[in-house]
Amino acid sequence: MSKKWVYVFSKEKTEGNRNDKNLLGGKGANLAEMTAIGVPVPPGFTVSTEACLNYYDAGEKITDEIKDQAKELIAFIEKNSGKKFGDVNNPLLFSVRSGARVSMPGMMDTVLNLGLNDEVVEGLATKFDARFAWDSYRRFIQMYSNVVLNMDGEVLEHKLSELKAAKKVTIDTELTADDLKELVATYKTTVKEATGELFPNEPIEQLWKAIGAVFASWNNERAMIYRQMHGYSHDWGTAVNIQSMVYGNMGDDCATGVCFTRDPSTGDNRFFGEYLVNAQGEDVVAGIRTPQPINNESKTDGNRDLPTLQEIMPKCYDELVTIYKKLENHYQDMQDIEFTIENGTLYLLQTRNGKRTAAAGIKIAVDMVSEGLCTKEEGLLKVDANELDKLLHPRLDPEAKKDIIGKGLPASPGAAYGQIVFDAATAVEWVEAGKEVLLVRMETSPEDITGMVAANGILTARGGMTSHAAVVARGMGTPCVSGCPTVLVNNKNKTVMIGGIEYKEGDAITLDGGTGEVMAGKVPTIKAEISGDFNTFMAWADETRRLKVRTNADNPEDSAAAVGFGAEGIGLCRTEHMFFDPERILAIREMIFAENLSDRESALDKLVPFQKADFLGIFKEMDGKPVNIRLLDPPLHEFLPHEKVDKENLAKALGKTLAEVEARGDSLHESNPMLGHRGCRLGVTYPEIYKMQVRAIIEAAVESANNGVNVIPEIMIPLVGLASELKTLRADAEVVIADVFKKAGKEVKYKIGTMIELPRAAITAGEIAKHADFFSFGTNDLTQTTFGLSRDDAGKFLPEYVNKGHFLVDPFVSIDQDGVGFLIEHATKYGKESNSKMHIGICGEHGGEPASVEFCHRAGLDYVSCSPFRVPIARLAAAQAVAREKINNK
């Protein structure tokens, strides 16, 4: 039996429905669905995505089997419509459109009027109107030449302009039928010259070529790039929709338009759209004539005086209203509809869920739920969780002029303006002097932290989405563009080349951390605002989700901000970020240079009051919520200065020679610091460091409790790979804790657990769980070790990996579910089996990424933790995971 490649949609017979998007493409599935529910849609058929894959398998050829099936359906449509494809007297004409399972603007879009040729046009002219016939034919040749024959659209457009000039007319409609006939002849000559071949005159040949062109467009460059950007697979293929033409341009009882069932900018529940009388659909979008409002609600300053569809074609308008309500009800979402009126008869060409702004999305969801159009779960799924980010950060004024001088990775969203500075000290100094600055560096390191806090935004030449700059910036909600390859900083001269142009310290630039764009000068921005609908919507999310949402925060300010965003605790407080304050860093460095345990301990003793103060502030902000504090993680060399002048100052401060300072630096050097002497390995070799930190945490907890704060400290030991590491370090900590309790005459509850960030930890989670009150997946490092891929270095080849389809999405952005996910599921299963009382969370950057959050829900985690500004995203994504589960289980 032969395979089915082609599917019909028509009043008489429809194959498929909206669930067949993978087979029929989004457009094809919708056409079938609309037809099936009785919406007037011009009949046609869809060549499936499988046929597209077959086309490639067959060496970019449409096989006879597919052609035969298509011909059968053409005959079926001919029979029901009475029209005939290629017939001179009553021709059936087609539109041909691409249609992948998701909308893809990069692909071949549309060819209209296919089936016209030198003979058919004459019949059409005789039967209807000569001007219409020749205009349709020249339009067809123009479109077909462009999208099927790949000719530069300008070439034929130029011939049209020439003709208008010769005829001394200014607008197309002033051209007569004869003018257009002359134009067709010119077009055909031009096509022959440009392509070396005659314009195809045989309708069926036109059709096969058009279908082939759609299939080929699946792999054109724009489409490839679009898929890469959106993480869509190159293996999906596209369908082709062949639909009978109806005409909005056959006279004044004809029209064509687009409409939205609600306002896509604000979400207001008003029917909204534009149309043109006596025109084809492309005219509405093309912007040559000013489109008219379909009703009073659609009027704007630009079209207020033009008659509405409601006024001039009330019957069709009323029918359109009935249909849009039917569609919104049916699809339970705001629709974006294309329609045509042919001699007073309304046809719908397309309907789809309309794109909308983040704010509109929330309003529509909230309204639809209160209107009873959908359930809360369905409402929650109407908003892309990632879009929430846009509501929380300032954004560029969309009206403003932008002089884009570079593009990097969108590392931390929001728009920011400032004067360029190249180092932390200058950043702090200038900000104190009242200036606004952007910190520009090749890459940032923990030394730069004070400058990063002071700056409005951060721009780096190197580093990916999880580089130091990106992670810290997201944590603070500071806009950041990282890994901008055309940036080259010269620290010595205090200049930076951006895209070949030199900028000096103090020059103004603007960043958009949501797009990765870098702009010259100051571009105006719009402040973030949150509506009441947002709060209603997020309240639904909160009552729906099972996962708790915590935040990654290292200081009282960020903690407070996160609580404002709905954080239910701290999932990761990185203690090392506290060490880079100038007052503290010297004590750390003293510790590093100490030659024996007692010197090390006295250096560490100096840090206790600082650490304690940090924790007191955080505990206060997080009153009643758990605070997970990670003990020292980075290798010690990260705390040493890199610049010669800093090394000299350090030598002076420590009473050592520069050579000694450099020698210690050299002795701490590591070939692969990511896999080096860090995390709990420091705790094992220098137990005094962790003991100091545990003392500070527990002393602060006791003091907070004495002040009436409800403290829930969790002590997290990083980079455990062996159960014995955790066992030993837990025992060390418990000795210190017992001592603090004894001295204070008071106890507080606490937990001790570990990060699971090494494959071995995940594999042996059952053993490790015996010594842990909790696990927290450090998915940044777990991704690095599982893939054997350094996030600092991967930037050089990751883009090519994405281009070539090896990664659909950067595994540092969204959890690699097959690999890293396997380890998370394994560790969760065996961890809980071994210790049923433990709780399990995730604190890597993935904790605020919707697909990863949904994965964490399915894997049975108890919470996710992310940077403060991503907390709402995580809350919604967690709720959507539940909603999707409920709907799927129905």
Next chain:
Amino acid sequence: MSKKWVYVFSKEKTEGNRNDKNLLGGKGANLAEMTAIGVPVPPGFTVSTEACLNYYDAGEKITDEIKDQAKELIAFIEKNSGKKFGDVNNPLLFSVRSGARVSMPGMMDTVLNLGLNDEVVEGLATKFDARFAWDSYRRFIQMYSNVVLNMDGEVLEHKLSELKAAKKVTIDTELTADDLKELVATYKTTVKEATGELFPNEPIEQLWKAIGAVFASWNNERAMIYRQMHGYSHDWGTAVNIQSMVYGNMGDDCATGVCFTRDPSTGDNRFFGEYLVNAQGEDVVAGIRTPQPINNESKTDGNRDLPTLQEIMPKCYDELVTIYKKLENHYQDMQDIEFTIENGTLYLLQTRNGKRTAAAGIKIAVDMVSEGLCTKEEGLLKVDANELDKLLHPRLDPEAKKDIIGKGLPASPGAAYGQIVFDAATAVEWVEAGKEVLLVRMETSPEDITGMVAANGILTARGGMTSHAAVVARGMGTPCVSGCPTVLVNNKNKTVMIGGIEYKEGDAITLDGGTGEVMAGKVPTIKAEISGDFNTFMAWADETRRLKVRTNADNPEDSAAAVGFGAEGIGLCRTEHMFFDPERILAIREMIFAENLSDRESALDKLVPFQKADFLGIFKEMDGKPVNIRLLDPPLHEFLPHEKVDKENLAKALGKTLAEVEARGDSLHESNPMLGHRGCRLGVTYPEIYKMQVRAIIEAAVESANNGVNVIPEIMIPLVGLASELKTLRADAEVVIADVFKKAGKEVKYKIGTMIELPRAAITAGEIAKHADFFSFGTNDLTQTTFGLSRDDAGKFLPEYVNKGHFLVDPFVSIDQDGVGFLIEHATKYGKESNSKMHIGICGEHGGEPASVEFCHRAGLDYVSCSPFRVPIARLAAAQAVAREKINNK
């Protein structure tokens, strides 16, 4: 019911046997076993290892329950022997010995004559002989003070010397009973002064203290270090054996001795031992009196004139012969026996499997099988596979004087002498001039390869057992000591500090790569020799094992050597080692500096003839055996020069400026090169590199086949983490292969597969297997990524990890079975499930380590691959895995 802590062994009743080593310790289990088979052993009892753990749990106390059980058994022995513990007239005296499940020389050894005190000694003097009684007492005090009371042994020894001087005698036996009585008084005063407490006079108190001291000795420093060295767990605990004393020093019808049932040096089947008349056991070992030969076979130049036991006590000797045969039969292994004759009655104090040289081990195993004493499987298990290494490398003359100046890791076995050189060029030059050299460096890199080939041995300051130096040296069979912390190289001055002493280029040193020792000057060595027994033994191994054994070799010479050692193929041919030849490295560097594809391809084209020549040579040597060739693995920056002068030369050669050369180096710099742009990631981003290599391999294969060589090439793609990587690179390779076949008009069989060296590859092995003809576990990198542990950096803290018991054995030496092993088992299971035709091996450094080989056998791998000199070890270990399985399944 109370737990059983104490177990008796006596003619009347014996609890336990040789299988109870974990509970009773090796010594205790053997005493029970010997007693049970009727060997005359002085009765006693064993306090179990569980009691030792209980001692620590109870806060280093022996609980009353244990004491009560011990007292019951003392009463039982008293009843059967008629002697009484602490009785003046007929005293029962005990020896007290430690005994862990394995022999541990680091622990407390033995206290004899326990139960003597001021009263009992008088009774003994009356009943037997006053001199014997007081001599026993002073010996007891001396031993007890040392091993139980932790006094410096020298102190009492010095008192003895003083007394002898005062009495004007030279040897101990010249002292009279009164002298010894005086000495006892002096001893007791001295003990009081040194310890602040009276010497315990109460026998039962002496016993508890002695048992406690044995338990405490489990955690003394020497014992801890010994366990660390041997990878034994600190959690085992030790047992204590309390045994009735018998006396070899009660007169001339008494004797004591040690014997081996076969010669431990040669393996010859001759009964062999030493004894002393009228002496205690310690006298034989102590070397104060010259021990006598037990029979003619035991005579040496040093004792030829002394009477044998056979001559002076023929009855006892005959009984000893009967017993040793019984024991050898029973234990089916060569025994190391301690015996005592008390007034003409023979007692056996201990028997154990005797230590032996590697050569002796093989001879004994071969003999015992032919004598029908054991099966081939049992014979195979009698030799420690690791010991074979010693048979294959030159070793230091054991008689030679050694001036040890440093100690590093035993990275590649064998002894080597040479003059110090610091760079590859000098090494090559000096060797060409007829000198013998040792290459001394902080660490080696691929640039040093020619020097490493030229040198007799390699010494590095940094790097572990799997550092570059170690891996390459083992591959070549060149002795190497790596990671010697007291070595500091000054390349500028061409000097090296070793343990604080400066050596210049040209100074002579000697290395022992089997021990890690570095010696001043030239120490004489002994050449390796292989006996016929070795071949017999290895033939048994080959017929027993299931695993195939391949080798890691990169050139025809090593390949030939490996075939000589029994290799059945090449499991890893690293192509990049071939690139460091001066003629080739320039082409590689041209490729790195090429600015476009076509320049890169022309640079690569220059390499094809070189690579082809390499492969032709290897294919010829490996005629009929599979050759697994890994495509380029290291990051490109490894091929760039590091020294300024080399960079300048390169700039000249490439027609570039120094700044350009340095800039390219900087652009290739990686923070974590181990996790960087390497392996198949190079193949994905620069497909032309792998295409060149595939072309060279297949062209060489076709040419070899034309020359009548049976070629079985396997192309291995490294560092795959995603199935799509392998799919793409396999497709690329197949295009090249088809082209070569077409041009040659001939095809050869080939396989394409991948290394599994990333956790993600192991996890998703089922997917990857769809595109692979084979897997090979790269356990070096798999260990690094699973643990998140860089082998280049771990050296700094790994020793402390071993010291503190976190690692029983370096995971880079023996596979971490719980973590890395899980991934190997997972990948093997899912790989074979998905593709039943695939074969699976291991090519990491673990492939030649016996415990890892056994693991590979159990995990269901098809082969292991290791450096040529370890091939025999792997063959034996693979056979032992089968033998152990068969014996366990009996």
